Amino acid sequence: MPQAGPTSRLPARKDGRIIIHFDYDCFYASVFEAENPALKSLPLAVQQKQIIVTCNYEARRRGLYKLQLVKDAKLACPDVVIVLGEDLTRFRNASKALYTFLSRFSWNNKAERLGFDEVWMDVTDIVDYNIQLVNKNDLSHSFFNLSKDDPTIGFPFDASLVAGHVIPDTDDGLRHTVNAHDNLSLRLCIGSHLALYLRHALEEEQGYTSTVGISTSKLLSKLIGNVNKPKGQTTLLPPYGLKVDHDNNNNNVTAFLDPHEIGKIPNIGFKQAQKLREFVLGRPAKFHAGLIYGKTQESVTVRDVRLHPDMAPALLDKVLGGPGTPHGVGTRIWELVNGVDDTEVHQAKRVPSQISIEDSYIRLDTFEEATKELHMLSMSLIKRMHLDLLEDEDGADQHNAPVEQTGQTPPRRWLALPRTLRLSTRPRAAPAPDWTRSRAFNRISRSAPVPGFLFNLDESDEALADKLVHDAWLPLFRKIHPEKSGWNLSLVNVAVTNMTDTASDDKNASGRDIGKMFKMQDQILREWRVEDVSTTSNVAPTSPNHLAFVDGPHGVENECVHESSPNVLEGHNWEEDEDSAPVPGSTCETCGLTVPSFAMSAHRRYHLMGD
Numbered sequence: 207m208p209q210a211g212p213t214s215r216l217p218a219r220k221d222g223r224i225i226i227h228f229d230y231d232c233f234y235a236s237v238f239e240a241e242n243p244a245l246k247s248l249p250l251a252v253q254q255k256q257i258i259v260t261c262n263y264e265a266r267r268r269g270l271y272k273l274q275l276v277k278d279a280k281l282a283c284p285d286v287v288i289v290l291g292e293d294l295t296r297f298r299n300a301s302k303a304l305y306t307f308l309s310r311f312s313w314n315n316k317a318e319r320l321g322f323d324e325v326w327m328d329v330t331d332i333v334d335y336n337i338q339l340v341n342k343n344d345l346s347h348s349f350f351n352l353s354k355d356d357p358t359i360g361f362p363f364d365a366s367l368v369a370g371h372v373i374p375d376t377d378d379g380l381r382h383t384v385n386a387h388d389n390l391s392l393r394l395c396i397g398s399h400l401a402l403y404l405r406h407a408l409e410e411e412q413g414y415t416s417t418v419g420i421s422t423s424k425l426l427s428k429l430i431g432n433v434n435k436p437k438g439q440t441t442l443l444p445p446y447g448l449k450v451d452h453d454n455n456n457n458n459v460t461a462f463l464d465p466h467e468i469g470k471i472p473n474i475g476f477k478q479a480q481k482l483r484e485f486v487l488g489r490p491a492k493f494h495a496g497l498i499y500g501k502t503q504e505s506v507t508v509r510d511v512r513l514h515p516d517m518a519p520a521l522l523d524k525v526l527g528g529p530g531t532p533h534g535v536g537t538r539i540w541e542l543v544n545g546v547d548d549t550e551v552h553q554a555k556r557v558p559s560q561i562s563i564e565d566s567y568i569r570l571d572t573f574e575e576a577t578k579e580l581h582m583l584s585m586s587l588i589k590r591m592h593l594d595l596l597e598d599e600d601g602a603d604q605h606n607a608p609v610e611q612t613g614q615t616p617p618r619r620w621l622a623l624p625r626t627l628r629l630s631t632r633p634r635a636a637p638a639p640d641w642t643r644s645r646a647f648n649r650i651s652r653s654a655p656v657p658g659f660l661f662n663l664d665e666s667d668e669a670l671a672d673k674l675v676h677d678a679w680l681p682l683f684r685k686i687h688p689e690k691s692g693w694n695l696s697l698v699n700v701a702v703t704n705m706t707d708t709a710s711d712d713k714n715a716s717g718r719d720i721g722k723m724f725k726m727q728d729q730i731l732r733e734w735r736v737e738d739v740s741t742t743s744n745v746a747p748t749s750p751n752h753l754a755f756v757d758g759p760h761g762v763e764n765e766c767v768h769e770s771s772p773n774v775l776e777g778h779n780w781e782e783d784e785d786s787a788p789v790p791g792s793t794c795e796t797c798g799l800t801v802p803s804f805a806m807s808a809h810r811r812y813h814l815m816g817d
């Protein structure tokens with residue numbers, strides 16, 4: 207059996223936190239069911255393009271599955287009810303409402319969303335408060351305090367038994383009894399009761415069931431939750447162990463993680479997993495190149511990697527390193543395979559860091575069509591900006607705003623002002639002589655300052671979109687595609703980025719005063735004028751005014767392109783949310799633009815040159 211290196215090299219795990227991970231069951235399908243409860247008893251599938259992106263459990267019971275082709279789903283279950291899920295608005299709104307609901311229970315505001323349907327909560331403070339209140343000689347009759355200010359708010363619970371499932375499983379199938387003198391055990395148990403309460407509250411008050419994991423890190427809470435899906439919760443029991451134990455006698459963390467296929471570990475990206483498989487197998491690892499691109503055909507486990515001879519951060523650096531690999535990748539992966547993840551649950555952001563709307567096309571090759579599409583995308587962008595960036599003067603944001611009975615819109619203010627517009631397109635590669643097309647596409651982007659009129663709330667969305675297309679998008683579009691024809695776009699993305707949070711300023715300042723806000727925007731833009739930022743993929747900049755940066759990876763299609771992606775946490779990178787699409791590269795401290803590492807020094811010089 208392979209032996210691990212000396213234990214002195216093993217990372218220490220800090221188990222000071224209690225973290226709960228929520229994953230809403232069949233999220234998109236549940237959103238439709240919440241709108242129309244009659245759908246609950248029917249097999250329901252959500253379609254995007256030709257694919258079933260998700261389906262409810264009735265459909266799954268009848269053999270349907272996620273990412274199945276629509277035609278196969280109809281064959282398997284002819285009476286399946288199919289709803290269209292390409293417009294993400296309803297999912298986004300439901301996701302935000304659920305997130306807001308959960309965040310209200312947080313004391314430290316550490317509640318972080320991943321995509322639409324996952325949330326982490328760091329509940330360490332609530333657990334630590336409650337552990338002081340339980341009577342260790344009578345754990346069964348405990349009361350959980352949900353508020354520090356009002357001791358009557360909460361619920362009775364039995365702190366001697368963990369709520370829900372546990373790993374390792376109890377042999378007799380009975381609930382796990384807590385050792386009152388093992389601090390971690392009791393803290394996890396208290397966390398499990400909070401999780402149960404929140405899960406029930408989500409179901410009863412919001413109509414959504416969820417799958418939940420409870421542990422001491424984002425990594426472990428997310429993975430342990432998967433064990434009992436759907437409508438389940440699982441707690442990873444101690445001992446967590448700080449050192450690798452080959453027999454896993456004393457370490458439930460490694461015992462749990464070890465059998466996982468290496469690509470199933472969040473934050474180990476597709477390419478990294480391939481390199482690790484290749485290293486362990488001593489030959490290239492096979493993978494599927496079909497519809498669900500990148501699915502492995504091999505099984506290399508965490509244990510195979512962790513216990514490989516001489517395994518250590520330095521070796522992982524060698525295996526995974528290469529141009530553009532960030533510093534510390536070996537250590538980070540080494541920690542992950544040992545179940546160590548000290549990344550913080552981020553505090554809730556009031557506003558997204560960018561808003562980006564895109565659509566993909568089978569064929570988009572005329573200027574007229576492109577103008578029409580830009581108009582549609584602009585309408586969505588403006589609606590999203592209003593939803594996400596405005597709040598009523600009384601402080602309610604647009605999601606929770608009551609329907610106006612009078613027909614008059616209440617006075618609204620901007621929570622944040624985006625400073626930059628970005629247009630990206632993804633041209634289709636020209637067909638090869640044999641008429642096959644390359645799978646590799648890169649995005650091309652151009653940016654410009656946001657025109658002031660976009661913040662005018664007196665104009666109709668239609669009029670704003672029209673102006674935006676003619677004054678901003680078309681000039682950028684012509685820069686990207688100066689030729690009248692000869693291009694064919696597979697994707698167009700419009701975005702506003704570089705948010706300035708106006709609401710965090712003094713209450714009487716820009717957040718409330720639109721005049722001051724424009725002045726502030728003007729000041730910001732004076733410092734930051736990039737009129738001619740052009741982006742072409744994989745081309746080093748020739749002058750500071752001509753910068754190259756590449757978007758992605760964006761969807762499976764793109765994953766093979768970014769060979770030099772400097773983003774370690776590619777793939778399931780949980781530092782991103784759906785509002786800040788993953789962009790490999792570093793972020794400029796001055797203007798917030800994402801620029802690939804190789805272009806960063808030129809980009810900094812550009813700022814130093816001034817206007």
Ligand code: DCP
Nearest residue numbers: 229230231232233234235259260261273323436
């Ligand atoms: N989704 C998507 N495209 C994908 C994967 C997912 O549009 N390639 C959408 C549909 C899902 C939602 O994201 O409803 C969340 O993805 P999950 O993988 O968590 O799937 P579900 O929540 O639907 O199901 P589960 O109960 O397995 O969590």
Ligand code: MG
Nearest residue numbers: 229230232323
């Ligand atoms: Mg889900």
